[in-house]
Amino acid sequence: MAEYAYPSHVKVGENRFRERYGLDFEEFQVGQVFKHRPGLTITQQDNIEDAFDTLNQAMIHFDANYASKTEWKKPLVVSTLTLQRLIGLTWKTFFKKTRILGWSALNMTAPVFGGDTLYAETEIKAKQEIEDDSSCGKLTVETRGTNQDGKTVCTMEYDMLVYKRDHVPFEQANY
Amino acid sequence: MGNFYSYRKLEDNVFIEIAGVEFEDFEVGQVFEHRPGRTFTAEENRRHTFRSADLLARNADAVYNQKVYGGEEVINETLVLSTVTAMTTKTFNKVVANLGWTDVKLPTPVKAGDTIYAESELLGTRESKSRPAQAVLHVRTRAVNQHGDEVCSFERKLLIYKRGLGPYEDAGY
Numbered sequence: 001m002a003e004y005a006y007p008s009h010v011k012v013g014e015n016r017f018r019e020r021y022g023l024d025f026e027e028f029q030v031g032q033v034f035k036h037r038p039g040l041t042i043t044q045q046d047n048i049e050d051a052f053d054t055l056n057q058a059m060i061h062f063d064a065n066y067a068s069k070t071e072w073k074k075p076l077v078v079s080t081l082t083l084q085r086l087i088g089l090t091w092k093t094f095f096k097k098t099r100i101l102g103w104s105a106l107n108m109t110a111p112v113f114g115g116d117t118l119y120a121e122t123e124i125k126a127k128q129e130i131e132d133d134s135s136c137g138k139l140t141v142e143t144r145g146t147n148q149d150g151k152t153v154c155t156m157e158y159d160m161l162v163y164k165r166d167h168v169p170f171e172q173a174n175y
Numbered sequence: 176m177g178n179f180y181s182y183r184k185l186e187d188n189v190f191i192e193i194a195g196v197e198f199e200d201f202e203v204g205q206v207f208e209h210r211p212g213r214t215f216t217a218e219e220n221r222r223h224t225f226r227s228a229d230l231l232a233r234n235a236d237a238v239y240n241q242k243v244y245g246g247e248e249v250i251n252e253t254l255v256l257s258t259v260t261a262m263t264t265k266t267f268n269k270v271v272a273n274l275g276w277t278d279v280k281l282p283t284p285v286k287a288g289d290t291i292y293a294e295s296e297l298l299g300t301r302e303s304k305s306r307p308a309q310a311v312l313h314v315r316t317r318a319v320n321q322h323g324d325e326v327c328s329f330e331r332k333l334l335i336y337k338r339g340l341g342p343y344e345d346a347g348y
């Protein structure tokens with residue numbers, strides 16, 4: 001028998017349910033692990049577009065002939081594109097974040113190539129109140145990215161601010 | 176002047192563009208000012224965010240953004256970090272791969288319409304023990320907006336080919 005946690009909808013009327021995203025700061029507990037779904041496949045076209053969108057000039061990302069002569073044998077996905085996608089994949093759980101404050105560590109542990117599929121999971125490492133803002137609390141989390149073979153390609157630890165339940169201005173925005 | 180050249184001369188009056196500074200020419204303490212700067216727009220922020228499977232209402236719903244975030248178009252933190260890192264690639268073009276970042280700080284949020292500029296300081300250089308053709312650079316990069324406020328800073332380690340040991344000639348570079 002499956003066990004369920006945290007409502008996906010809020011009942012706002014008779015037979016009327018509004019979709020709910022993200023946990024409130026109070027619902028996060030140290031040690032929780034969230035496995036984010038869906039995964040996301042990165043293509044070489046994504047890689048080229050991201051490189052040029054960010055002014056990346058390193059041809060390891062977009063010159064396949066050059067890349068074929070390297071130990072990677074094919075274009076390497078931009079490290080920070082992997083980072084972008086992994087953080088993106090966490091959106092449903094961390095919908096109520098106000099902002100990311102910074103990363104204390106970000107490690108690329110295996111190369112990513114066009115055609116690879118990324119999955120993300122996040123562990124809550126610490127939570128704390130912040131002095132100058134009662135509307136939010138600070139979470140320290142570790143997000144790990146794995147590819148389709150289960151190999152870890154990236155790990156990162158970072159801090160974010162997340163709205164608290166009583167201070168969340170979501171209701172007035174009809175969320 | 177230093178040994179930083181744009182071209183290698185192939186024959187008389189024929190020049191081939193060089194991509195990136197050689198490992199052997201980097202020295203601890205050097206600071207590289209990266210150009211061009213880069214301006215962010217609200218629309219690219221939305222596109223970037225959606226393509227990352229990130230469907231946050233902060234970006235998707237302007238009414239919600241107005242009520243919850245005060246209507247400010249804050250550029251996604253991952254796009255800021257990606258862009259600042261990418262802006263260093265003219266100088267650090269001979270990269271094999273990034274190993275990792277530490278102390279990524281985002282002291283001032285970047286807003287739509289802001290323009291940022293980046294510079295990098297060499298903190299350390301060493302040869303790789305496990306990869307004889309390669310070396311490790313330790314770099315601190317910081318970026319400021321058009322008002323001079325620091326928007327991002329980090330330290331990073333990256334692998335880079337040593338002189339003559341990359342696949343450049345083989346690949347026609």
